[in-house]
Amino acid sequence: MATQLLLTGVPAFVAHVTGSTAIQFAIDENDFNPANLISVDLANNTSLPPAQWGNVEVDISTAGGYSTIGPRFRSGAYIGAAYIAEKVRIKFAGALADWPPAGDDIYQYQAVLRANGDVRRFHGFKVNVFAPTTGTVAHLEFIRPGGTAGSSVNPRRWIDLADASVVDPATNGFTTITAQSPVGTIGAVFLTSTAMASQSLDKPKVPTAFGM
Amino acid sequence: MVRLTVISDSADRELDAVRRTIAAFDRVTDSDTLIDVLRGHALRRIHAATLDLVGHSRDHGFLVLGNWVLDDSPQTSATFSELVRPWLDAIGIREVRLLGCSTGAGERARTALKKIALGARREVFGTRRYVSRRDYDARGFVSDDVLLNSSGMPPDRRDPVGFLLGAATAVPLAALELGAGPRLTSEQPLLPVNEAVAATIIEYVDCSRSWVLPGLLAEPNPIVLWSEHNSIRRLELLLDCQVVRAYGAYPDDEHGRLFRVKDPIALSRYLDEILRSRNALRARST
Numbered sequence: 001m002a003t004q005l006l007l008t009g010v011p012a013f014v015a016h017v018t019g020s021t022a023i024q025f026a027i028d029e030n031d032f033n034p035a036n037l038i039s040v041d042l043a044n045n046t047s048l049p050p051a052q053w054g055n056v057e058v059d060i061s062t063a064g065g066y067s068t069i070g071p072r073f074r075s076g077a078y079i080g081a082a083y084i085a086e087k088v089r090i091k092f093a094g095a096l097a098d099w100p101p102a103g104d105d106i107y108q109y110q111a112v113l114r115a116n117g118d119v120r121r122f123h124g125f126k127v128n129v130f131a132p133t134t135g136t137v138a139h140l141e142f143i144r145p146g147g148t149a150g151s152s153v154n155p156r157r158w159i160d161l162a163d164a165s166v167v168d169p170a171t172n173g174f175t176t177i178t179a180q181s182p183v184g185t186i187g188a189v190f191l192t193s194t195a196m197a198s199q200s201l202d203k204p205k206v207p208t209a210f211g212m
Numbered sequence: 213m214v215r216l217t218v219i220s221d222s223a224d225r226e227l228d229a230v231r232r233t234i235a236a237f238d239r240v241t242d243s244d245t246l247i248d249v250l251r252g253h254a255l256r257r258i259h260a261a262t263l264d265l266v267g268h269s270r271d272h273g274f275l276v277l278g279n280w281v282l283d284d285s286p287q288t289s290a291t292f293s294e295l296v297r298p299w300l301d302a303i304g305i306r307e308v309r310l311l312g313c314s315t316g317a318g319e320r321a322r323t324a325l326k327k328i329a330l331g332a333r334r335e336v337f338g339t340r341r342y343v344s345r346r347d348y349d350a351r352g353f354v355s356d357d358v359l360l361n362s363s364g365m366p367p368d369r370r371d372p373v374g375f376l377l378g379a380a381t382a383v384p385l386a387a388l389e390l391g392a393g394p395r396l397t398s399e400q401p402l403l404p405v406n407e408a409v410a411a412t413i414i415e416y417v418d419c420s421r422s423w424v425l426p427g428l429l430a431e432p433n434p435i436v437l438w439s440e441h442n443s444i445r446r447l448e449l450l451l452d453c454q455v456v457r458a459y460g461a462y463p464d465d466e467h468g469r470l471f472r473v474k475d476p477i478a479l480s481r482y483l484d485e486i487l488r489s490r491n492a493l494r495a496r497s498t
Contacts, residue, residue, distance in 0.1 A: 063243040068286035
């Protein structure tokens with residue numbers, strides 16, 4: 001039985017450091033309302049074994065991880081991204097009311113970790129089915145966060161939707177684009193970290209203005 | 213051991229050539245295996261001052277170890293600060309060298325050097341040009357002159373003696389008809405050896421180029437003498453074994469030619485061993 005963890009990426013501007021790994025951060029650099037601070041302990045991260053994923057609050061900030069704050073204070077980074085676990089997202093839903101930015105979908109900022117013998121990482125991308133799918137191989141236009149379909153800067157890739165080493169299958173509930181999706185369908189594909197690197201899509205966290 | 217060499221474990225002709233050249237190294241495929249390798253050395257109480265990471269470089273001059281790109285991202289810096297640094301401390305590593313092509317040449321490559329140095333809290337060096345198998349010998353990387361840090365500065369010299377490369381002559385040791393040089397006295401630190409020992413001492417010398425410095429007044433210690441083809445050969449070790457002076461036929465019979473020693477510490481140790489065994493023999497015979 002696979003164990004999985006859903007992580008949501010948010011901008012992180014560290015406001016308070018209460019321990020070497022215990023911090024509070026805001027997702028807006030101009031928001032100084034204490035009620036909007038999100039508290040996490042960066043030590044409760046995805047390096048924990050899958051059996052303890054219930055304790056995870058945030059993704060690792062080291063190689064392979066998506067968080068970029070910390071990982072330890074006061075020498076760590078104060079501005080960056082934090083990929084928070086679903087329980088943290090729900091707990092601080094009020095502070096995250098304006099996230100993601102208008103026009104973007106939450107899956108563009110989400111990552112999935114799935115343990116089934118080994119641990120695999122996936123990250124969500126917003127895509128537009130660009131051309132008729134050939135068998136299970138789809139021609140997809142990748143829409144960057146903050147972007148729109150049809151932009152000339154959007155990368156286009158041929159992706160085999162049936163290849164589990166590339167795409168998280170739609171049956172797992174995260175990828176919504178299938179071989180049957182008609183041209184012009186906009187939806188989610190969750191790519192493996194290996195596929196992201198090989199397709200030069202390893203920087204899904206585009207809004208650099210947000211410190212990501 | 214003064215240095216550890218770690219090579220990216222990727223099927224590759226160039227890296228294979230480097231692997232065949234270096235006598236002792238470890239293979240890594242990612243950050244986890246690098247940490248495993250360092251942990252293994254630390255637990256075996258191996259001490260080293262330099263960690264050489266060998267691989268190809270990717271865009272911007274980022275070194276790649278297996279599938280790990282040592283880029284300028286916060287994750288790379290954090291990996292060094294959180295996961296690698298404790299083992300560097302345990303081993304005694306003082307400097308990390310990223311040995312790929314031009315890993316210190318570009319702006320982002322320098323940023324990566326800076327961030328890794330901040331994470332590792334050590335000097336981190338990259339390279340300013342392409343490197344290849346010719347930059348290695350059995351002990352590891354030898355072209356220290358291509359190294360620079362994130363500020364573009366070369367490493368501080370460990371040896372206080374330096375010769376300008378531009379002043380070197382292309383006369384190798386093999387071109388000299390080695391001779392006994394100027395007159396010797398018994399007060400001088402003479403070290404008679406056999407041909408085999410002399411050959412071993414010469415192995416420590418960079419025999420490919422030489423300098424002529426008639427005004428150098430350094431005292432030799434020791435003066436190695438041996439016999440070959442019925443004539444006396446002489447090699448003077450100067451400046452704590454950092455430099456060797458050899459005498460040849462005219463015009464090198466008076467001031468000699470100077471050659472750099474590749475590893476003065478190792479040569480000193482070798483000479484200490486010879487002297488120790490001789491002293492032991494002398495004590496036994498008396």
